[in-house]
Amino acid sequence: MKSILALGLGLLSLATAQTSFPKADGTRFNIDGKTGYFAGTNSYWISFLTNNRDVDLVLDHLQTSGLKILRIWGFNDVNSRPNSGTVWFQLLQSSGSQINTGADGLQRLDYIVKSAEQRGVKLIINFVNYWDDYGGMKAYTTAFGGSKEGWYTNARAQEQYKKYIAAVVSRYVNSPAIFAWELANEPRCKGCNTDVIFKWATDISNYVRSLDPNHMITLGDEGFGLAGATTYPYQYGEGTDFAKNLGVKNLDFGTFHMYPQHWGVPNSFGAGWIRDHAAACKKAGKPCMLEEYGVSTDQCNVQKGWQAASRQLATEGMSSDLFWQWGDQLSSGRTHNDGFTIYYGSSQATCLVTDHSTVAMFSKPLTGLVPLLCALLTFITPIMSQSQVRIMALGDSITGSPGCWRALLYRRLQTAGITNNTKFVGSLPAQGCGFPYDGANEGHGGILATQIVSQKLLPGWLSSAKPDVVMMHLGTNDVWNNRSPEEILVAYGQMVDWMRESKASIKILVAQIIPMNPPNCRECGQRVQNLNKAIPGWAAGKNSTESPITVVDCWTGFDTSRMTGDGVHPNNAGNEKLAGCWFEPLVKAIK
Numbered sequence: 001m002k003s004i005l006a007l008g009l010g011l012l013s014l015a016t017a018q019t020s021f022p023k024a025d026g027t028r029f030n031i032d033g034k035t036g037y038f039a040g041t042n043s044y045w046i047s048f049l050t051n052n053r054d055v056d057l058v059l060d061h062l063q064t065s066g067l068k069i070l071r072i073w074g075f076n077d078v079n080s081r082p083n084s085g086t087v088w089f090q091l092l093q094s095s096g097s098q099i100n101t102g103a104d105g106l107q108r109l110d111y112i113v114k115s116a117e118q119r120g121v122k123l124i125i126n127f128v129n130y131w132d133d134y135g136g137m138k139a140y141t142t143a144f145g146g147s148k149e150g151w152y153t154n155a156r157a158q159e160q161y162k163k164y165i166a167a168v169v170s171r172y173v174n175s176p177a178i179f180a181w182e183l184a185n186e187p188r189c190k191g192c193n194t195d196v197i198f199k200w201a202t203d204i205s206n207y208v209r210s211l212d213p214n215h216m217i218t219l220g221d222e223g224f225g226l227a228g229a230t231t232y233p234y235q236y237g238e239g240t241d242f243a244k245n246l247g248v249k250n251l252d253f254g255t256f257h258m259y260p261q262h263w264g265v266p267n268s269f270g271a272g273w274i275r276d277h278a279a280a281c282k283k284a285g286k287p288c289m290l291e292e293y294g295v296s297t298d299q300c301n302v303q304k305g306w307q308a309a310s311r312q313l314a315t316e317g318m319s320s321d322l323f324w325q326w327g328d329q330l331s332s333g334r335t336h337n338d339g340f341t342i343y344y345g346s347s348q349a350t351c352l353v354t355d356h357s358t359v360a361m362f363s364k365p366l367t368g369l370v371p372l373l374c375a376l377l378t379f380i381t382p383i384m385s386q387s388q389v390r391i392m393a394l395g396d397s398i399t400g401s402p403g404c405w406r407a408l409l410y411r412r413l414q415t416a417g418i419t420n421n422t423k424f425v426g427s428l429p430a431q432g433c434g435f436p437y438d439g440a441n442e443g444h445g446g447i448l449a450t451q452i453v454s455q456k457l458l459p460g461w462l463s464s465a466k467p468d469v470v471m472m473h474l475g476t477n478d479v480w481n482n483r484s485p486e487e488i489l490v491a492y493g494q495m496v497d498w499m500r501e502s503k504a505s506i507k508i509l510v511a512q513i514i515p516m517n518p519p520n521c522r523e524c525g526q527r528v529q530n531l532n533k534a535i536p537g538w539a540a541g542k543n544s545t546e547s548p549i550t551v552v553d554c555w556t557g558f559d560t561s562r563m564t565g566d567g568v569h570p571n572n573a574g575n576e577k578l579a580g581c582w583f584e585p586l587v588k589a590i591k
């Protein structure tokens with residue numbers, strides 16, 4: 001026990017030592033050395049609080065909720081000096097402007113940054129509002145003339161805006177609590193050529209980069225202007241082109257917002273909006289952040305679906321979502337309810353915050369006594385309870401979304417008395433299957449085995465989940481994309497190598513996958529058979545006593561016309577069938 005503790009503390013000091021700037025790691029974010037998907041939220045009002053204890057309370061609540069990223073307003077522009085006691089950051093006047101670095105000015109931001117540093121929360125700070133709240137571009141045009149559309153090219157406005165940026169950035173240039181600098185909140189240029197915002201974003205991001213080589217920079221736009229559909233948000237009329245702006249060198253990730261109610265589209269619009277942005281981000285090789293989203297009715301059900309849709313694309317371009325907006329009980333009372341507010345401690349918060357953030361990786365920073373004990377415990381637990389078997393279901397949408405055969409399989413294990421020594425592991429959460437079950441998994445919708453290998457996705461999943469048993473059902477999407485059995489088995493082989501690097505005695509169950517008969521691929525049925533036929537020979541060649549491979553036949557007796565709705569994904573009957581094929585091999589592997 002003593003040596004374990006010493007080792008645990010060693011691990012801990014290593015972890016606390018690696019404080020670094022958040023960054024992009026391909027299409028995913030990396031915070032404090034961990035690459036993954038991160039949940040967060042927005043609070044515009046926190047920047048204008050005058051009571052430090054209220055700031056600390058909010059950040060405490062964010063920390064305990066597991067929310068890692070907080071987006072705040074970094075601007076508060078006025079055209080005349082307010083009465084004392086009112087917070088303002090910049091006075092804009094043609095006769096001479098002033099940046100307020102006093103106690104009712106940028107020192108308010110200083111306190112938030114300090115509080116965030118202490119709690120491992122990362123901040124997105126933006127420099128100007130497109131909207132007139134807290135001044136915005138309007139405050140600049142009031143001082144310097146012109147229209148909001150002209151703001152992006154107004155020399156005097158831009159000169160002062162850059163001075164303001166320099167004032168803010170210089171204060172926190174070395175802070176690990178800055179997630180990213182953001183050029184504006186929801187910049188639009190109605191009826192303008194999309195070059196206007198593109199050129200402005202290029203110029204300003206270059207400028208920010210010249211001041212700060214380390215922190216990420218992003219635009220803060222709503223993601224308007226995108227190929228894929230013709231509804232209002234996809235159009236270019238607000239002057240932004242999402243894919244084009246992703247090409248700006250010093251913008252490190254893409255942002256988009258989502259308010260179907262405001263945009264005249266149904267809530268079901270959300271999944272496609274997320275998918276299309278993720279695809280653009282993937283193409284650009286930068287992460288996507290769903291930076292604001294909200295509905296004012298049925299918040300839990302609607303937004304839970306959006307969060308799941310975003311997480312499902314965690315390796316396909318999406319790396320974070322920040323709901324709008326955080327609500328809390330301050331010394332002055334409840335914070336502003338604009339109809340979208342999710343209050344700390346409410347049932348909506350349990351649904352959209354607690355449940356959601358527990359699946360985002362590494363949400364707890366390693367500071368303070370309680371996290372310290374947690375860190376020690378997570379380290380010790382696998383050693384003390386050796387009998388616990390960690391099981392990873394690895395695959396595509398057949399396994400993950402919703403993959404209700406895993407729920408049925410879990411229930412069968414319970415019925416068989418295997419009730420307390422299994423744990424299903426993976427970065428994706430259980431989806432609704434009608435009853436609670438242990439449903440963490442690595443079933444990534446749309447994924448190919450060859451892609452898992454080319455993008456080296458599995459080592460990260462393994463090091464987080466640390467499985468003792470892997471059940472793998474993969475190849476459907478490879479077959480659909482006409483990858484040959486040879487290519488797929490090479491990928492299988494690499495995956496097995498990674499699994500054994502993760503744990504030398506890992507037990508590996510490999511499915512002969514279920515048949516498929518999608519309308520757009522008549523040859524797929526035969527291709528599945530060709531793959532399945534090659535699996536046993538491959539498995540025997542790769543087998544070892546220390547880390548046995550078991551081939552699991554899920555193909556025989558699976559009838560696509562009866563057991564799927566679309567020729568590919570199992571329906572209830574298909575889920576029963578899949579639970580059945582896995583059950584016995586899994587029980588043997590557990591024992």
Ligand SMILES: *[C@@H]1O[C@H](CO)[C@@H](O)[C@H](O)[C@H]1NC(C)=O
Pocket residue numbers: 417418419420421
């Ligand atoms: C489950 O746990 C209890 C108490 O921790 C133990 O007595 C029992 O033997 C365990 N059952 C199985 C099937 O492991």
Ligand SMILES: *[C@@H]1O[C@H](CO)[C@@H](O)[C@H](O)[C@H]1NC(C)=O
Pocket residue numbers: 536539540543544545548549550551
């Ligand atoms: C691998 O070896 C184990 C025994 O160590 C055996 O039970 C299993 O059937 C073998 N798997 C294959 C695919 O040959």
